[in-house]
Amino acid sequence: MAKQKKKQDSVFKEAWENMSGDFERLLPEKLRERKGKKKFVLWLFVLELLVLGAVGKFVWEWWVGR
Structure with a gap:
């Protein structure tokens, strides 16, 4: 399966397509x-x-003991 990757315009566009x-x-x-x-x-x-x-946030507060 030789799939040719198309060139992405931006990282955000690629991330949106993946998501x-x-x-x-x-x-x-x-x-x-x-x-x-x-x-x-x-x-x-x-x-x-x-x-x-x-x-x-809650994990961090628990971790540092606030």
């Missing part, structure tokens, strides 16, 4: 063909960042 491909495999069939899929994936990404940030 979209990953979510494409995870999303239920009903959400895969929706027109608002990009918006859904973006909100899911933001939610993930917020949750990981909150968890990280």
Whole structure:
């Protein structure tokens, strides 16, 4: 399988395409063909960042003993 990689314009575009491909495999069939899929994936990404940030904050505070 000699797949030729297309040249990416930016790192952000490549990251977005990778993330979209990953979510494409995870999303239920009903959400895969929706027109608002990009918006859904973006909100899911933001939610993930917020949750990981909150968890990280509490772990850090526990670790340093505040």
